[in-house]
Amino acid sequence: xRELEGLLREAAESRPASGLDIGDVLQSGRRRVRRRRTMxxxxxxxxxxxxxxxxxxxxxxxxxxxxxxAPAEKEEIVxxxxxxxxxxxxxVGEDYDVLTSLTDSSPDPRSQRLFESVTPDGLVxxxxxxxxxxxxxxxxxxxxxxxxxxxLPGTQRLGxxxxxxxxxxxxxxxxxxxxxxxxxxxxVYDRRAGEPRNITIDDKRLDLDPMAxxxxxxxxxxxxxxxxxxxxxxxxxMWSVALDDPRDLRNEKVDVGEFVIDGDLLTYTxxxxxxxxxxxxxxxxxxxxxxxxxxxxxxxxxxxxxxxxDVIAMRQYCGRADGGHDERVRLISGSGDPILTVRGSGVVAxxxxxxxxxxxxxxxxxxGTYVYDLESEELLRVTHxxxxxxxVLVGEGDVLTWATPGYGGRGxxxxxxxxx
Amino acid sequence: MGRRNDEEFxxxxxxxxxxxxxxxxxxxxxxxxxxxxVQEALIRVYVAWPRLEKAGxxxxxxxxxxxxxxxxxxxxxxxxxxxxPDDDTVASDGxxxxxxxxxxxxxxxxxxxAQLPTRQRACVVLRYYEDLAVSEVAAYLxxxxxxxxxxxxxxxxxxxxxxxxxxHDDLVVSRKGDGAA
Numbered sequence: 001x002r003e004l005e006g007l008l009r010e011a012a013e014s015r016p017a018s019g020l021d022i023g024d025v026l027q028s029g030r031r032r033v034r035r036r037r038t039m040x041x042x043x044x045x046x047x048x049x050x051x052x053x054x055x056x057x058x059x060x061x062x063x064x065x066x067x068x069x070a071p072a073e074k075e076e077i078v079x080x081x082x083x084x085x086x087x088x089x090x091x092v093g094e095d096y097d098v099l100t101s102l103t104d105s106s107p108d109p110r111s112q113r114l115f116e117s118v119t120p121d122g123l124v125x126x127x128x129x130x131x132x133x134x135x136x137x138x139x140x141x142x143x144x145x146x147x148x149x150x151x152l153p154g155t156q157r158l159g160x161x162x163x164x165x166x167x168x169x170x171x172x173x174x175x176x177x178x179x180x181x182x183x184x185x186x187x188v189y190d191r192r193a194g195e196p197r198n199i200t201i202d203d204k205r206l207d208l209d210p211m212a213x214x215x216x217x218x219x220x221x222x223x224x225x226x227x228x229x230x231x232x233x234x235x236x237x238m239w240s241v242a243l244d245d246p247r248d249l250r251n252e253k254v255d256v257g258e259f260v261i262d263g264d265l266l267t268y269t270x271x272x273x274x275x276x277x278x279x280x281x282x283x284x285x286x287x288x289x290x291x292x293x294x295x296x297x298x299x300x301x302x303x304x305x306x307x308x309x310d311v312i313a314m315r316q317y318c319g320r321a322d323g324g325h326d327e328r329v330r331l332i333s334g335s336g337d338p339i340l341t342v343r344g345s346g347v348v349a350x351x352x353x354x355x356x357x358x359x360x361x362x363x364x365x366x367x368g369t370y371v372y373d374l375e376s377e378e379l380l381r382v383t384h385x386x387x388x389x390x391x392v393l394v395g396e397g398d399v400l401t402w403a404t405p406g407y408g409g410r411g412x413x414x415x416x417x418x419x420x
Numbered sequence: 421m422g423r424r425n426d427e428e429f430x431x432x433x434x435x436x437x438x439x440x441x442x443x444x445x446x447x448x449x450x451x452x453x454x455x456x457x458v459q460e461a462l463i464r465v466y467v468a469w470p471r472l473e474k475a476g477x478x479x480x481x482x483x484x485x486x487x488x489x490x491x492x493x494x495x496x497x498x499x500x501x502x503x504x505p506d507d508d509t510v511a512s513d514g515x516x517x518x519x520x521x522x523x524x525x526x527x528x529x530x531x532x533x534a535q536l537p538t539r540q541r542a543c544v545v546l547r548y549y550e551d552l553a554v555s556e557v558a559a560y561l562x563x564x565x566x567x568x569x570x571x572x573x574x575x576x577x578x579x580x581x582x583x584x585x586x587x588h589d590d591l592v593v594s595r596k597g598d599g600a601a
Binding site: 001002003004005007008009010011012013014020022024025026028029030032309310333335337339354375376 | 426429430433434437441442443445446455458459462463464466467488492525526529530537538539540544545548549551562563576579583589590591592593594
């Protein structure tokens with residue numbers, strides 16, 4: 001028998017010291033300190049200048065690595081790139097198991113059923129219009145391991161167009177998509193109390209103009225909901241409100257474009273729908289903030305942001321390329337190191353979980369649903385068809401959802417799978 | 421940062437780099453890459469130095485940074501780039517069977533490690549080389565203790581299976597509590 005601990009020690013100590021040049025480390029460290037101070041003052045202008053200087057400067061500007069990260073094309077993509085054509089077919093029973101699936105069997109074209117999110121405790125949030133007049137619906141929690149749905153009482157929705165923004169072990173939070181000063185409110189469901197609430201925000205304090213409305217809604221670590229207030233602009237002031245006391249409304253004194261909250265960390269950009277390369281992170285408990293350059297260049301517009309642990313996903317639209325659209329999901333670490341870029345025409349990001357990224361390709365030969373395993377670095381193609389209208393893929397941990405089109409007037413089939 | 425602090429950093433780096441490089445090597449499986457990892461990790465330590473001086477825990481921060489950089493780099497390498505174990509073959513007239521077997525076992529465990537996903541590899545190295553507790557490993561990797569236990573258990577099963585398939589002895593761990601063989 002051989003002892004693992006001993007073998008590891010022998011293996012690690014079998015070579016002499018590297019002779020690392022500490023002087024080089026010092027020089028690189030000093031450059032990085034200077035660069036961070038400059039960025040804090042000059043913002044994105046510095047990042048653009050760095051990118052324009054070309055890949056040979058990468059090792060000198062704080063990435064600390066050499067040609068391992070040479071851009072895939074020109075200077076626009078820093079880090080590895082994967083395309084849908086690189087995927088292997090996912091094999092049910094080997095790569096994943098189907099936990100459950102649902103379909104909406106109603107022939108009513110107005111009826112619809114969607115998966116909207118997965119709670120941290122593994123329940124799938126189901127939104128169902130099937131039994132109601134258009135404009136209303138009901139929300140339930142599906143246990144994928146039993147197939148049973150628990151419908152949440154009184155979850156009347158506003159106008160049928162609102163979006164579920166965030167879920168936790170206790171709360172579901174959604175907001176109206178279109179609103180104004182008279183409908184500045186949050187729709188909230190308290191799972192602990194088993195009851196819904198509409199939280200009206202004192203819009204006078206928000207200083208809303210007629211075109212402004214709350215947008216986004218992310219749950220913070222302190223039972224507060226953080227949201228932007230804007231009217232179609234690329235940047236909006238951020239406010240927060242306590243779910244237990246709507247009078248506790250706070251101006252967060254920051255303007256945000258895209259934002260996401262994961263644990264204690266608020267990760268955000270200053271703008272959306274335009275080229276953005278600077279990512280900001282604020283610890284909502286300590287107030288500590290930091291910023292870094294995501295090295296995403298100046299041609300790709302940011303259209304979405306997500307975060308799970310130490311992985312940040314940037315959704316990007318980069319114009320036209322190769323006869324189609326250049327759409328990307330760029331993954332970086334919490335300190336800005338490139339992990340991967342998924343690139344292709346029709347790529348729409350789905351769920352980012354602790355371990356996986358799902359996305360769809362909406363058209364062409366590559367149409368389908370894909371899952372990328374962040375650990376094994378394997379890209380799997382789960383389906384060859386998608387539901388039109390950019391279906392929302394959701395997930396938590398190893399549990400991911402996807403949809404396939406229905407036949408014979410039936411609605412889409414919604415799947416819940418567990419990936420190995 | 422003044423010259424005096426630079427001198428303290430240099431002393432710290434000189435004293436720590438060998439150990440950091442060995443940890444990095446076990447996670448990434450490649451000595452030149454391990455050197456790159458340590459260089460990047462020390463740069464990050466340098467940048468964070470003023471904060472670390474006040475808060476303490478230089479060594480733990482440096483080790484944590486090595487792991488973080490190694491995992492980031494591990495993700496970026498192609499899954500087909502499994503580094504071959506270093507060639508430590510001793511070819512001489514005085515071939516010693518025990519030495520050969522020892523080198524062979526070392527190569528076998530490195531080859532087995534290389535086949536694990538990066539995070540599982542990190543769990544094994546932190547638990548059985550760095551001798552960290554489950555809670556410490558969870559903090560380093562930013563995951564739950566349950567994830568550390570399950571990842572470690574799966575890693576040990578895989579290591580055992582691969583090690584056996586190469587006609588070597590069983591692989592055992594002296595620490596208990598991870599479902600090890």
